[in-house]
Each structure stands twice: as C-alpha cells, then as structure tokens.
Amino acid sequence: MLDELLAAWIGHQRWFGGKGRPIDSLSIESDATIEAGDPCLRHLIVAVWQEGSRERYQLLLGMRRQLPDTLQHALIGRHEQWQVYDAVHDPELTHWILESMASGAGQGEVRFRHMPGVEIDTSIRSMVLGAEQSNTSLVFGEGYICKLFRRLIPGVNPELEIITALADRHAPHIAQPYGWIETGLDGTPTTLAIMQEFLSNSTDGWDLALTSVRDLYNSLPGLAAAEAGGDFAAEACRLGAATARVHHELAQAFPTGTVETHEVKRMAEGFRRKLGRAVAEVPELREHVGVLEAAYHQVEDLTTEVPVQRVHGDYHLGQVMRTTSDWVVLDFEGEPGQPLAERRALSSPLRDVAGMLRSFDYAARHLLAGHAEAAKLEPKAEQWAERNRAAFLDGYVQGGGTITTGDAALLRAFELSKAVYEVVYESRNRPSWISIPLAAFRHA
Incomplete structure (x- = not known):
C-alpha cells in the first residue's frame, strides 16, 4: 500500500514536524496526477496522525519503472511495478512548476498563479537547496527560487500576502515575487509554494x-x-x-x-x-x-x-x-x-x-x-x-x-x-x- 510506504519514509525527513514520535496512521487526502507516463508525477496531500492530532504535508511523488543512479538518494520505495521517489530532486519533472506557473494552468485542485506583467523562463532546470529545515526550496538556474511548503496550514501564507503587497508598491529590500501555487484546504485557499527572484550574487x-x-x-x-x-x-x-x-x-x-x-x-x-x-x-x-x-x-x-x-x-x-x-x-x-x-x-x-x-x-x-x-x-x-x-x-x-x-x-x-x-x-x-x-x- 502506498500510504504504508509513505508512513515509513516521511518520519525521517528533515521537514517532518513530528520526529521522535510514532506515526499512528497516514492517509492520502488529495492525489492529482500532474504528468502521466514514465516518469509520472503526482501531487499528494497526506494527513499524518500522531498522538491524536493531525498534520498535513505536501509531497511531489515521482514514479519510474527504472530509477537512475542520480535519483537513488530520493528513493521512497517500490509500489507495484514502480520505483517511487521524492520528485523535488528530479529536474525532468519539476519543469512543470515553471511551465504551469508561466501559463497560469491548473491541475485539478492544484492552481498556479503568476504576478501581473512578469515573464517566466521555462527552459531552466532546477536543483534542491540543502539547507532548508521546514520547507524545500528549488533553485531554477540563477533566476528563481521556489519555496515548497511541506507542512500545510489552511489559509494564505503570510509571506505571500506581504511580498505581493510590497511588490505592488515597488518597495525596496524585498526579492521580486514571480508566482505561487495554491489549493483549497478545508474550503480555504491555501498556499502550497511561492516563487521569487533568486539572489545569486548575494x-x-x-x-x-x-x-x-x-x-x-x-x-x-x-x-x-x-x-x-x-x-x-x-x-x-x-x-x-x-x-x-x-x-x-x-x-x-x-x-x-x-x-x-x-x-x-x-x-x-x-x-x-x-x-x-x-x-x-x-x-x-x-x-x-x-x-x-x-x-x-x-x-x-x-x-x-x-x-x-x-x-x-x-x-x-x-x-x-x-x-x-x-x-x-x-x-x-x-x-x-x-x-x-x-x-x-x-x-x-x-x-x-x-x-x-x-x-x-x-x-x-x-x-x-x-x-x-x-x-x-x-x-x-x-x-x-x-x-x-x-x-x-x-x-x-x-x-x-x-x-x-x-x-x-x-x-x-x-x-x-x-x-x-x-x-x-x-x-x-x-x-x-x-x-x-x-x-x-x-x-x-
């Protein structure tokens, strides 16, 4: 079962907030296929129960029949005929973030938005920054950094509120926002990720x-x-x-x-x-x-x-x-x-x-x-x-x-x-x- 596979893996991730406590259960609340085929990309929201309380987490799930050596470190396990892995480490799949944000496309309940008047280069590849603790950040070339919120709380993230408002005022001392990803959680628009200018020479x-x-x-x-x-x-x-x-x-x-x-x-x-x-x-x-x-x-x-x-x-x-x-x-x-x-x-x-x-x-x-x-x-x-x-x-x-x-x-x-x-x-x-x-x- 996929939920059992994820439950055995998620507790060891640095962004998981319940480390050190046993996981009572994990269930998949939302599962959207972003790209079908081999490789396949799925966007999941999972609910993790520990000591009677629930936390939700966002996962980008990659699936390949044969996983290349360069992605072995991201392996979660085998599910049916698939090798399942954390797709944030796969630049072949993360290109959908740029493409979907540039076009403002949607994938079911997963919606993409971009700031008015901005252009997004969809040709550059991503890599994961290793220093993040509670989130995961993807850097696309020297242009963009996309912060993926792992633990989800229903509502608009305060950072998105602030940087878009300050950008509208052309305020100094902030990194230019380019777009964001959102979904509905408990009937409330909820921020999944924010993409901003990457300050490469800083x-x-x-x-x-x-x-x-x-x-x-x-x-x-x-x-x-x-x-x-x-x-x-x-x-x-x-x-x-x-x-x-x-x-x-x-x-x-x-x-x-x-x-x-x-x-x-x-x-x-x-x-x-x-x-x-x-x-x-x-x-x-x-x-x-x-x-x-x-x-x-x-x-x-x-x-x-x-x-x-x-x-x-x-x-x-x-x-x-x-x-x-x-x-x-x-x-x-x-x-x-x-x-x-x-x-x-x-x-x-x-x-x-x-x-x-x-x-x-x-x-x-x-x-x-x-x-x-x-x-x-x-x-x-x-x-x-x-x-x-x-x-x-x-x-x-x-x-x-x-x-x-x-x-x-x-x-x-x-x-x-x-x-x-x-x-x-x-x-x-x-x-x-x-x-x-x-x-x-x-x-x-």
Whole structure:
C-alpha cells in the first residue's frame, strides 16, 4: 500500500514536524496526477496522525519503472511495478512548476498563479537547496527560487500576502515575487509554494557576520572591533536603515493600530507566563528571574499606547541577504510553528528589532561554544556585539524608525523574552549552546 510506504519514509525527513514520535496512521487526502507516463508525477496531500492530532504535508511523488543512479538518494520505495521517489530532486519533472506557473494552468485542485506583467523562463532546470529545515526550496538556474511548503496550514501564507503587497508598491529590500501555487484546504485557499527572484550574487547576513567575528577573534590582542579587518558596523547600520524602510512599507500596505495601556499590561503577563513555563523546564533560568521580572514590570508601568502593525515576525541575520547594492529581507512567513492568525497579527515593530539584536549576540558568541579560549575571547565577543547592536539601532533611526524612551523598555522586554525562548530551544536541541542566550541576562 502506498500510504504504508509513505508512513515509513516521511518520519525521517528533515521537514517532518513530528520526529521522535510514532506515526499512528497516514492517509492520502488529495492525489492529482500532474504528468502521466514514465516518469509520472503526482501531487499528494497526506494527513499524518500522531498522538491524536493531525498534520498535513505536501509531497511531489515521482514514479519510474527504472530509477537512475542520480535519483537513488530520493528513493521512497517500490509500489507495484514502480520505483517511487521524492520528485523535488528530479529536474525532468519539476519543469512543470515553471511551465504551469508561466501559463497560469491548473491541475485539478492544484492552481498556479503568476504576478501581473512578469515573464517566466521555462527552459531552466532546477536543483534542491540543502539547507532548508521546514520547507524545500528549488533553485531554477540563477533566476528563481521556489519555496515548497511541506507542512500545510489552511489559509494564505503570510509571506505571500506581504511580498505581493510590497511588490505592488515597488518597495525596496524585498526579492521580486514571480508566482505561487495554491489549493483549497478545508474550503480555504491555501498556499502550497511561492516563487521569487533568486539572489545569486548575494551573501547571507549570518555568514557575513561570522566572517567579521572570526576576523576579530584572530586579530592582535587589544585590537578593538573597529580596528579589526572585516568590521561589520557599517553593514549593521545599513541593515538597520533597511529594516526601518521595510517597516514603513508594511505600515503603508497593511492596516495599523495601537495597543492601549491595559493591553500592554496583558503583554507583560504573556512574557511572564512564557517565563514560568521556561523556568519549569530549564532550571538554569531561575537565577535570572529577578532581572526578567524587573524588565517586565517596566513594561507594565508604560502609560502610552504602543503602535502596532504587520511585522516580519522571525527576524534575524539568517533572514537577510547582502546583495551587491543593499540588504534584502526574506522569509516573511513568521515563525512556522505558530498558527496563521498569530503570524498575521499586528505587533510592535520593536519585536523585529529585538530579534535582530539577539542575532548579533548569537553571532558574537556562537564561535565561543566549546572553544578552548572562550573565557579569553569573551570580552571581544561583547565588544563586537555591542558595537554592531548600536550601529543597527543608529541605522534604524536614521532610516525613519522610532525608538523613544518608552520604546526602550518594551524593546528590552522583547529582547529578554526572545532570550528566554532561545534558552528553552538550546536546552532541547543544542545543550552545549545554552550559554549563548544565558549571557543576555548577565548583561541586562
């Protein structure tokens, strides 16, 4: 049975969200044949049941009577006379994405859309990017990148909402969207994939930051961050300005609002609830509760309304790319594990600012985890982080962003709450890294 074959395979995929828990059952909810023959391409939506809850996943299923050596790594198993495999790795089959998107064709319930006025080159071949965790990205030549959402949640993905709205405004600092794939799920239009401009001549912000940190660590003793080769402060300042511009464009493209003082107090209570759950799981947090409570109390004392708007929602150095001309912001879908309503909810733009500030701390200390000279290098890590955090904030204000005295208290609370989340994450996934977020409370 095909469903049994898929159930044995899906739990081992990096994008599968239920790893470590047994699969009770898997059923095929939707099965559309995109291309018949040999090879055959089918688009599947499967429901996976674990511990009484259901998650849906999107699969591109390839079927061949004889699987070539170049596709053996994608093999799922044998079904009747067919070799069944993950077709995202087969450029002979993935060409249907470009062709169907260019024509706006549909395959049953699977519908293709493209942005008005764009042309899509259907002649280029695809390859899979290997770094994705929750999704799968296909790169077509040097022109396009198509993000295939594996875990499906009914509704329009926030990233599609945002990038199409900003593209309509000709906003800077985003990658041009070209098209998307959608279907109906529970009677709701649901995003299956998004295709955007591939930034081939660009560098990931995290990689650039780590290069700067390495240069500083390898510099002569006593050399300041500003004097070391590869100083990142100018780039941090430009990134701050780009962030402010993106926030401005989001505020123009979507509704905005304000959070009144009694709602701000509820926000502080939310921080406390998360802290309580985190302390119960990670005892190392207990000694820092006083610092965190004091920061959350300052938020409760705010007497002004807090402006809110659409934000990025999962902002860090890994979500930005430095092109030859400027910074580009990617992945506006928010935290993938959160419900769509929460990812679409209005929030303070300071949440994004706090996320990037935490990312600078991570970049500074990431290379210290397990380092033989960590204690000796710690002052340099602090120096690098503080220099680039300050430069980012300067750029944010220069770019039109606002951080008032009241904002500073909220920004600090957002940042510390994010550090609490990071402590729990590292405790579960990378215990040797837990010292990185814990350092945030010693210097708060």
